[in-house]
Amino acid sequence: MAPLNDEQLHQIRDERREQIKTAAIQIFAKKGIINAKMSMIAETAGISNGLLYHYFKSKDELFLSLIQEAMAETEAALRSIYAFPGTPIEKIRALTAEILDESGSPYFMLIHQARTSDGVPEKVKQLLEKYSMKVFIDILLPVFQEGQRAGELASDDPAELIACYLSVLSGVMVVHSNGIDDYRIPKADMLLRLIEGAKRD
Amino acid sequence: MAPLNDEQLHQIRDERREQIKTAAIQIFAKKGIINAKMSMIAETAGISNGLLYHYFKSKDELFLSLIQEAMAETEAALRSIYAFPGTPIEKIRALTAEILDESGSPYFMLIHQARTSDGVPEKVKQLLEKYSMKVFIDILLPVFQEGQRAGELASDDPAELIACYLSVLSGVMVVHSNGIDDYRIPKADMLLRLIEGAKRD
Amino acid sequence: MAPLNDEQLHQIRDERREQIKTAAIQIFAKKGIINAKMSMIAETAGISNGLLYHYFKSKDELFLSLIQEAMAETEAALRSIYAFPGTPIEKIRALTAEILDESGSPYFMLIHQARTSDGVPEKVKQLLEKYSMKVFIDILLPVFQEGQRAGELASDDPAELIACYLSVLSGVMVVHSNGIDDYRIPKADMLLRLIEGAKRD
Amino acid sequence: MAPLNDEQLHQIRDERREQIKTAAIQIFAKKGIINAKMSMIAETAGISNGLLYHYFKSKDELFLSLIQEAMAETEAALRSIYAFPGTPIEKIRALTAEILDESGSPYFMLIHQARTSDGVPEKVKQLLEKYSMKVFIDILLPVFQEGQRAGELASDDPAELIACYLSVLSGVMVVHSNGIDDYRIPKADMLLRLIEGAKRD
DNA sequence: GATGAATGAGAATTCATTCAT
DNA sequence: AATGAATGAATTCTCATTCAT
Numbered sequence: 001m002a003p004l005n006d007e008q009l010h011q012i013r014d015e016r017r018e019q020i021k022t023a024a025i026q027i028f029a030k031k032g033i034i035n036a037k038m039s040m041i042a043e044t045a046g047i048s049n050g051l052l053y054h055y056f057k058s059k060d061e062l063f064l065s066l067i068q069e070a071m072a073e074t075e076a077a078l079r080s081i082y083a084f085p086g087t088p089i090e091k092i093r094a095l096t097a098e099i100l101d102e103s104g105s106p107y108f109m110l111i112h113q114a115r116t117s118d119g120v121p122e123k124v125k126q127l128l129e130k131y132s133m134k135v136f137i138d139i140l141l142p143v144f145q146e147g148q149r150a151g152e153l154a155s156d157d158p159a160e161l162i163a164c165y166l167s168v169l170s171g172v173m174v175v176h177s178n179g180i181d182d183y184r185i186p187k188a189d190m191l192l193r194l195i196e197g198a199k200r201d
Numbered sequence: 202m203a204p205l206n207d208e209q210l211h212q213i214r215d216e217r218r219e220q221i222k223t224a225a226i227q228i229f230a231k232k233g234i235i236n237a238k239m240s241m242i243a244e245t246a247g248i249s250n251g252l253l254y255h256y257f258k259s260k261d262e263l264f265l266s267l268i269q270e271a272m273a274e275t276e277a278a279l280r281s282i283y284a285f286p287g288t289p290i291e292k293i294r295a296l297t298a299e300i301l302d303e304s305g306s307p308y309f310m311l312i313h314q315a316r317t318s319d320g321v322p323e324k325v326k327q328l329l330e331k332y333s334m335k336v337f338i339d340i341l342l343p344v345f346q347e348g349q350r351a352g353e354l355a356s357d358d359p360a361e362l363i364a365c366y367l368s369v370l371s372g373v374m375v376v377h378s379n380g381i382d383d384y385r386i387p388k389a390d391m392l393l394r395l396i397e398g399a400k401r402d
Numbered sequence: 403m404a405p406l407n408d409e410q411l412h413q414i415r416d417e418r419r420e421q422i423k424t425a426a427i428q429i430f431a432k433k434g435i436i437n438a439k440m441s442m443i444a445e446t447a448g449i450s451n452g453l454l455y456h457y458f459k460s461k462d463e464l465f466l467s468l469i470q471e472a473m474a475e476t477e478a479a480l481r482s483i484y485a486f487p488g489t490p491i492e493k494i495r496a497l498t499a500e501i502l503d504e505s506g507s508p509y510f511m512l513i514h515q516a517r518t519s520d521g522v523p524e525k526v527k528q529l530l531e532k533y534s535m536k537v538f539i540d541i542l543l544p545v546f547q548e549g550q551r552a553g554e555l556a557s558d559d560p561a562e563l564i565a566c567y568l569s570v571l572s573g574v575m576v577v578h579s580n581g582i583d584d585y586r587i588p589k590a591d592m593l594l595r596l597i598e599g600a601k602r603d
Numbered sequence: 604m605a606p607l608n609d610e611q612l613h614q615i616r617d618e619r620r621e622q623i624k625t626a627a628i629q630i631f632a633k634k635g636i637i638n639a640k641m642s643m644i645a646e647t648a649g650i651s652n653g654l655l656y657h658y659f660k661s662k663d664e665l666f667l668s669l670i671q672e673a674m675a676e677t678e679a680a681l682r683s684i685y686a687f688p689g690t691p692i693e694k695i696r697a698l699t700a701e702i703l704d705e706s707g708s709p710y711f712m713l714i715h716q717a718r719t720s721d722g723v724p725e726k727v728k729q730l731l732e733k734y735s736m737k738v739f740i741d742i743l744l745p746v747f748q749e750g751q752r753a754g755e756l757a758s759d760d761p762a763e764l765i766a767c768y769l770s771v772l773s774g775v776m777v778v779h780s781n782g783i784d785d786y787r788i789p790k791a792d793m794l795l796r797l798i799e800g801a802k803r804d
Numbered sequence: 805g806a807t808g809a810a811t812g813a814g815a816a817t818t819c820a821t822t823c824a825t
Numbered sequence: 826a827a828t829g830a831a832t833g834a835a836t837t838c839t840c841a842t843t844c845a846t
Contacts, residue, residue, distance in 0.1 A: 002827070004825055012830070031319060035235045038816060048832050053817065112376060115383065118236060133383040156391070164387035171384075173371020175313060182316065182334040183372075186365035186395070190357070193394045194387070213805085239841060249807045251843085260841065414826085418708020436638045437721055440820060444628060450828045452822085461820065501766040514778060515752045517785065535785040537756055558793070566789035573786075585774075588767035588797070590757070596789070606846055607807070615809070641837060651811050656838065 017055055020045045021069075024062055029109035029177060033063055034119045043181045051058050060121040067124050070107040089196065090146030096188040099169055108173035121156045137162045144195075151197050165195055204319045218256050222270070225263055230310035232376060234264060235320045256360050259324040268315050271308040272332045278305070279340045279355050284368055289348030290397065297389040300370055309374040338363045345396075409442055419457050422447045423471070424465050431579060432510035435465060462523040472509040473533045479506070480541045490549030491598065498590040503572055510575040521548050539564045546597075553599050567597055575582050613775030620658055622673070623648045627665055631781050632712035632780060637722045663724040664697045670717050673710040674734045684762055692799065696775040699791040702772055740765045747798075754800050768798055 004012075022046035027036045038059055056062035077099060084094040099108075109183045114124050138164050147153035154161060168191065175183040224245035228237045239260055243250045257263040280300065287294040299305070315325055341363050348354035355362060369392065376384040425446035429438045440461055472556045479500065486496040500506070513520040516526055542564050549555035556563060570593065577585040607615070641662055642706035645655045661663035678704065686705045687697040702711075713733065717727050743765050750756035757764060778786040 004830090008825085017828085030317075032233060032236070035319065036231065042215070049816090050818085050833065051831050052829070057814070057817095073831075086229075116376070120233060154391075154394070159806095160385070163383075163385040164391060167373055167376055167384045168369055168387065168392075171374075171376045172368055173372075174373045174375055175317075177317075180363075183368045184361065184364040186369065190365055190395060191357075191369075193397070196389060196394070199322055210805090217805090238839090250841095252806055365806065375811070385845070411826090418826090433721060434635060437635070439766060439818090451820095452829065453827055455821065456826070466720075518633075518778075519638070521638065535770070548712075556793075557798070562732065562787065565751075565785075565787040566793060569778055569786045570771055570789065573776075573778045574770055577774045577777055579769055584718065584766075585761070585770045586766040588771065591637070591753055591755075592767060593771075595757075596793060598623060598796070607809090611846085612808075619809085640835095653812065653839080654810055657809070660838095662837070751829090 001198065015106055016045075016047070016051070019047070020052060020055055020062070025106045025110060028063060028066060028113060029106040031110055032113050032117045033059075034117065048070075048078070060123070063114075064121060064124050064127070066110060067127060070110045071127065073107055074111065075139070078136055081140065081143055088143050088150060088154060089152040089192065090135055091143055092147065092195070093188055093192055099173070100188055104123060105177045107138070107174050107181055109177040111168060112174045133163060133166060136166060147195070148197075153195050153197055155197070161195055165191075168194060214256075215285060217248070217252075221248070221253065221256055221263070222267060226267055226271075226307050226311060228251070229264060229267060229314060230307035233314050234260075234318050234376070261324070264315075265322060265325050265328070267311060268328055271311045272328065274308055275312065276332070276340070279337055282341065282344055283351050288325055288353060289344050289351060290353040292394055293348065293396070297370070297392055300374070301386055301389055301392075305340060306374050306378045309371055310378040313375045324355055334367060337367060351396075354398055356398070362396055366392075369395060410496060418449070418453075422449070422457055422464070423468060424453065424470055427472075427479060427512060429467060430468060431508035434515050435461075435519050442451070446531060460524070465516075466523060466526050466529070468512060469529055472512045473510055473529065476513065477533065477541070480538055483542065483545055489554060490552060491544050491594065492553040493545055494549065495558045495590055495594055496596070498571070498593055501575070502587055502590055502593075507575050507579045510572055511579040514576045520582055535568060538568060550599075555597050556573070557599070563597055567593075570596060616658075619650070619654070621648070623655060623658055623665070628669055628709045631666060631669060631716060632709040635716045635720045636662075637720065646754060663726070666717075666772065667724060667727050667737060669713060670730060673713045674730065676710055677732065678738070680741070681739055683747055684743065690755060691746050691753060691794070692755040694746055695750065695798070696791055696795055699717055699772070699794055702776070703788055703791055703794075708776050708780045709802060711773055712780040715773060715777045721727070736766060736769060751800075756798050756800055758800070768794075771797060 020041065022067070024036075024041045027041050028042060031040075036059075038052055039049055041047045043063075045052070052062075056065070072142055078095070081095040083093050084091040086094070111128075114120055114128055126188075141158060144153060144158045148155060148158060167184050170185070172185055172191075176185050221242065224247075225237075225242045228245060232236075232241075237260075239253055240250055241362060242263075243253045253263075257266070279296070280316050281299075282292050282296045285292040287295070300309075312329075313334075315329055316323055338360050342359060345354060345363055346358045349356055361381075373384070373386055378385050417552075422443065424436075425448075426443045428442050431444060437463075441451055443464075444454045447454075454464075458467070458481075480497070482500075482589055483493050483497045487495040501510075516522055516530055530568075539561050542593060543560060546560045546564055547591055550560060558566075558581070574585070574587055574593075578587050622693075623644065627644045630647060632642050633639075634643075639662075641655055642652055644650045644665075648655070655665075659668065664796060668704045681698070683701075684694050684698045686695040689697070717723055717731060740762050744761060747756060747765055751761060775786070775788055775794075781787050
């Protein structure tokens with residue numbers, strides 16, 4: 001009889017938003033912004049078309065909100081490198097393994113879609129500039145420089161080294177992110193060779 | 202003015218088809234199958250919308266014919282490794298450099314699109330199975346095995362090594378293929394480290 | 403707390419209905435039937451969307467009930483002319499001033515909307531015929547005829563004179579009713595010139 | 604066999620655009636921007652939905668282009684007052700008669716819709732400011748002032764007099780513009796009384 | 805061969821209305 | 826009585842494809 005109380009409503013709203021986001025990440029990552037149909041997202045989330053718009057004003061807003069989350073998560077993941085134990089290369093290996101872990105893959109794909117697709121809303125483009133690769137490079141610079149001083153890493157220009165490393169990481173996540181077995185995700189150890197110093201053993 | 206003879210007509214027809222294909226490769230690679238509009242392709246090719254349909258029965262047929270070409274080119278590029286001089290690693294380095302050369306990038310992108318997009322016509326899917334990565338691995342297997350015997354290459358399972366290597370190559374080409382400077386194409390020398398044996402100098 | 407008795411419930415119900423009607427008049431008059439959104443009306447009335455439908459079965463029913471009220475009010479306003487003191491022209495001036503008073507404007511707008519919009523429910527159309535301008539003309543006919551006999555009014559056909567006068571009144575209220583200063587509501591004295599006899603001083 | 608030549612294409616395009624504009628004026632004037640459905644316009648113009656968008660990029664653009672035309676026509680109509688022969692009041696009578704001529708009515712309605720509706724695109728709003736009533740007042744000011752000096756016109760503030768006069772004109776056109784006979788368009792002579800000097804005979 | 809006007813099916817979004825609580 | 830989540834039909838707009846010339 002009585003209407004739902006605030007707490008119940010809040011819970012329903014939160015659940016629905018998560019439900020929608022989870023569905024949307026999959027669909028957007030797989031299809032790109034334009035190919036992703038709101039009706040697919042609604043169906044995947046198990047709700048009606050209309051309800052989708054109750055929670056997100058538009059496709060663009062939904063996409064933006066996912067990208068924001070993906071960016072924040074990615075930045076946090078990179079920053080977490082300093083929490084790993086060991087020498088620089090061990091830190092990098094741990095970070096690499098964490099990123100390669102498939103569970104994070106849709107986020108990389110999403111950011112790739114945002115960077116490369118047409119039809120990306122203006123707000124998303126602004127966000128991408130704020131979080132350009134330079135930001136990520138700056139985060140990793142200290143640990144790479146320390147690794148170079150220790151002779152653990154190749155002696156290329158460190159910023160360039162990081163940029164290439166992140167490009168390769170993004171690349172393999174992207175080509176792999178569709179469940180097609182043709183593309184392999186290399187083991188972290190193999191990817192590390194890209195950046196290791198010459199005299200590894 | 203006498204009417205053109207059969208041969209001339211045939212030649213015009215072939216030229217137009219090439220013109221269209223060239224335009225279509227760019228557009229498909231950049232936008233993906235569904236985002237690529239037939240009207241953009243026509244405009245890029247400098248012809249009318251209607252004429253496109255004189256040369257290709259449908260968007261699907263056009264796409265299929267491009268993928269066929271891309272596959273054949275890619276296969277040929279891989280086979281050409283045996284024409285390069287030098288030791289296995291030198292052959293691989295030469296092949297890598299050739300692939301990384303940006304001019305070839307649209308083909309990789311196209312194949313990636315075909316593998317990962319939805320809305321890909323059934324015939325294209327069949328073609329992709331015929332040319333699965335296994336085919337490419339088989340082509341490269343002899344040179345990789347020889348490289349391992351010579352101690353030039355890492356001693357991982359060779360098929361896996363090739364799969365990972367091709368995945369990384371595809372990945373960097375794909376993420377880079379939109380002219381966004383954030384993503385770097387590493388130098389061939391750097392990528393080679395992925396597969397080189399431990400004792401490089 | 404004893405449950406509310408029937409009378410109290412009835413009173414609450416009536417208050418709510420008035421609250422809703424007041425909100426609805428504003429919104430309908432400003433936006434037109436189709437542009438007026440039930441959610442706006444609910445918000446303006448300070449109640450939930452769902453509750454609106456407890457009190458009015460549908461948008462159409464709500465609109466119909468407003469038009470009924472507007473018609474009745476308008477008719478009453480016209481009839482009140484006989485309660486004003488003075489000569490015919492003084493009565494008409496008083497009536498005009500009352501109508502021009504902005505507070506009454508939404509009613510005119512509403513009736514105009516009803517007459518001119520599509521998407522008006524059938525029932526409303528029937529009501530409009532019942533209260534066609536002829537009814538209003540008949541109400542005012544005696545006072546206009548008396549004014550003509552007294553030489554205070556122009557000697558046009560009296561029914562036509564009234565029809566034109568009411569059209570002008572409706573017109574200025576309608577074009578003015580959106581708070582855009584470009585359109586002026588003329589003073590009653592000016593409008594009276596429309597119908598005054600030639601020899602005014 | 605040969606494609607249509609430029610002239611023929613041009614002619615087709617022009618005809619279609621006129622056809623669409625004519626249909627659109629009716630529909631917009633009658634229904635307002637939001638209520639007017641593109642499908643109605645297409646149907647009235649006797650073309651497909653898609654073709655409408657071949658000629659006008661969007662509903663907004665179509666509306667804007669009509670408003671521009673309406674504004675220009677209205678301004679031209681007002682300026683034409685100086686081409687009429689006779690004294691100021693005779694000029695004004697001629698202009699009034701021309702405006703009241705029903706054929707022009709949709710234009711007035713259109714401008715009214717643009718001024719008063721919601722959902723009016725930003726560009727249209729800007730246009731409305733550029734052509735605010737002040738512009739129209741300025742055009743008519745000289746002839747009204749001359750009329751006042753000649754004692755032909757009432758001695759109210761002339762700008763106010765014009766504003767009221769134009770408001771009344773707009774008003775009667777608007778309420779009448781739906782083919783409902785309840786609302787009358789007064790004769791020009793009657794409307795002139797609004798502004799005539801006291802001692803008319 | 806060549807053109808571009810024309811069509812229509814499909815996708816995003818809005819909103820009246822219903823329903824569980 | 827009251828709430829707001831949920832639904833689905835209707836509307837704008839896009840684009841592959843066809844067709845008259």
